[in-house]
Amino acid sequence: MIPAKTALVSGASIAGPALAYWLAAHGWQVTVVERAPELRDGGQNIDVRGAGRTVARRMGVEDGIRDATTGELGTEFVRSDGSTVARFPASTSDTSGATAELEILRGDLARLLVDASVGSGTAGSGSSDAVEYVFGDSIAAIDDQPDHVRVSFEHGGDRDVDLVVIADGMNSRTRRLVFGSAPTIRPLGLDTSYLTIPRTERDSDWARWYNAAGGRTMTLRPDTKGTIRATLSFLSTPGAHAGLGPDEQKDLLREKFADAGWEARRILDGLEQEGDLYFEHIGQVHAPRWTSGRVALLGDAAWCASPISGMGTSLALVGAYVLAGEIAAHVDHRDAFRGYERIMRPYVAQAQQLPPGAPRLANPRTRPGIALLNTAARIGASRAFRAVGGKLFSPPADAIDLPDYSHLVR
Numbered sequence: 001m002i003p004a005k006t007a008l009v010s011g012a013s014i015a016g017p018a019l020a021y022w023l024a025a026h027g028w029q030v031t032v033v034e035r036a037p038e039l040r041d042g043g044q045n046i047d048v049r050g051a052g053r054t055v056a057r058r059m060g061v062e063d064g065i066r067d068a069t070t071g072e073l074g075t076e077f078v079r080s081d082g083s084t085v086a087r088f089p090a091s092t093s094d095t096s097g098a099t100a101e102l103e104i105l106r107g108d109l110a111r112l113l114v115d116a117s118v119g120s121g122t123a124g125s126g127s128s129d130a131v132e133y134v135f136g137d138s139i140a141a142i143d144d145q146p147d148h149v150r151v152s153f154e155h156g157g158d159r160d161v162d163l164v165v166i167a168d169g170m171n172s173r174t175r176r177l178v179f180g181s182a183p184t185i186r187p188l189g190l191d192t193s194y195l196t197i198p199r200t201e202r203d204s205d206w207a208r209w210y211n212a213a214g215g216r217t218m219t220l221r222p223d224t225k226g227t228i229r230a231t232l233s234f235l236s237t238p239g240a241h242a243g244l245g246p247d248e249q250k251d252l253l254r255e256k257f258a259d260a261g262w263e264a265r266r267i268l269d270g271l272e273q274e275g276d277l278y279f280e281h282i283g284q285v286h287a288p289r290w291t292s293g294r295v296a297l298l299g300d301a302a303w304c305a306s307p308i309s310g311m312g313t314s315l316a317l318v319g320a321y322v323l324a325g326e327i328a329a330h331v332d333h334r335d336a337f338r339g340y341e342r343i344m345r346p347y348v349a350q351a352q353q354l355p356p357g358a359p360r361l362a363n364p365r366t367r368p369g370i371a372l373l374n375t376a377a378r379i380g381a382s383r384a385f386r387a388v389g390g391k392l393f394s395p396p397a398d399a400i401d402l403p404d405y406s407h408l409v410r
């Protein structure tokens, strides 16, 4: 019996487990290494749209996603007293609308994908251990040889594998080991923080969006845990807050939002007990190549399009499906990697095209700017303009012809 080919995947969020699922389905043996000590359950509602949803269906997780949807009714723009400026009901199509039909907490989706991957690869091989997860470790060195890759781990030990896939996010350090400084992160001038706070009777199942002067925005969104997912975003100079520790990040948020009004006090109070604060300067990754030798980039590590695109999850799911499918379809990994880049490049390029003026237009600095945004939201939400309003939030989630690799599943 020919031994199974082996892959090492860095990052257990969305892209990594999805790839592990598909590689195992194609008969590979996969190890996923995740730096965090356990699966990270933080993050907010994320959208599974278009081709991403088709991939989820092919993985057999679409029903699981539907069962775990947050039930968000739509998005409301509000004034400082909480009154409604404009309402955009949840979309009934899977590609348009600020609230997509399949909204799921990022941590819940990661859990679904990990569970699916562990059950993958069992059909033909009779093995239930095709996918292994290693938490609390990461790749320290990669030695890419013509016939294998030797990987060394931070916590000691080496491993030889056929391929390495780096799926560890926008700020991937592993990427640098192989691709150096060629991939660039284009900062978008917006710091965003995600946190979970207690639900109160003022909350509903509508997502609420509030703009404060100074380019500050707050959102509150329902979840499935009886709590509320909050964001605090503000326009900022790229790099200004890089390298802050969690306590410094909290201090910065308290200072920035102290006089922001609406629910700012309550959200800032939530920082006191916050365990899963996730603070980032949003940006996009642009990499001239996603593959080198026996190593490939995947997901945000390869092409982060930013949360503004609404496409991060769908791109990760589709990219994982295509990369694994191309690997299964070719004897030589170089042909597989060429196919992967050829199929994914146009899809990613469209997703990275953000609406003009993003993110500044959605985060006005002045009160007249906010009044203008609110007027635009009111018009967009009106019956006559609803279709246009929907299109404003319609990412190109279906802009790819998904290849069929079902004949390669073992």
Ligand SMILES: Cc1cc2nc3c(=O)[nH]c(=O)nc-3n(C[C@H](O)[C@H](O)[C@H](O)COP(=O)(O)OP(=O)(O)OC[C@H]3O[C@@H](n4cnc5c(N)ncnc54)[C@H](O)[C@@H]3O)c2cc1C
Pocket: 010, 011, 012, 013, 014, 015, 016, 033, 034, 035, 036, 040, 041, 042, 043, 044, 045, 046, 106, 137, 138, 139, 167, 168, 169, 170, 172, 173, 174, 194, 278, 298, 299, 300, 301, 306, 307, 312, 313, 316
């Ligand atoms: C905790 C968290 C919360 C998020 N919240 C949101 C949100 O609310 N809204 C939104 O739009 N997007 C959010 N994102 C980003 C979103 O998940 C991605 O844009 C998208 O789903 C693509 O996922 P990905 O798997 O490519 O990368 P990511 O989701 O960024 O996952 C990368 C994974 O790699 C791990 N990792 C990082 N460095 C290493 C290393 N050196 N070695 C091993 N593992 C490493 C990380 O811990 C993480 O699990 C969040 C990501 C994380 C990790």
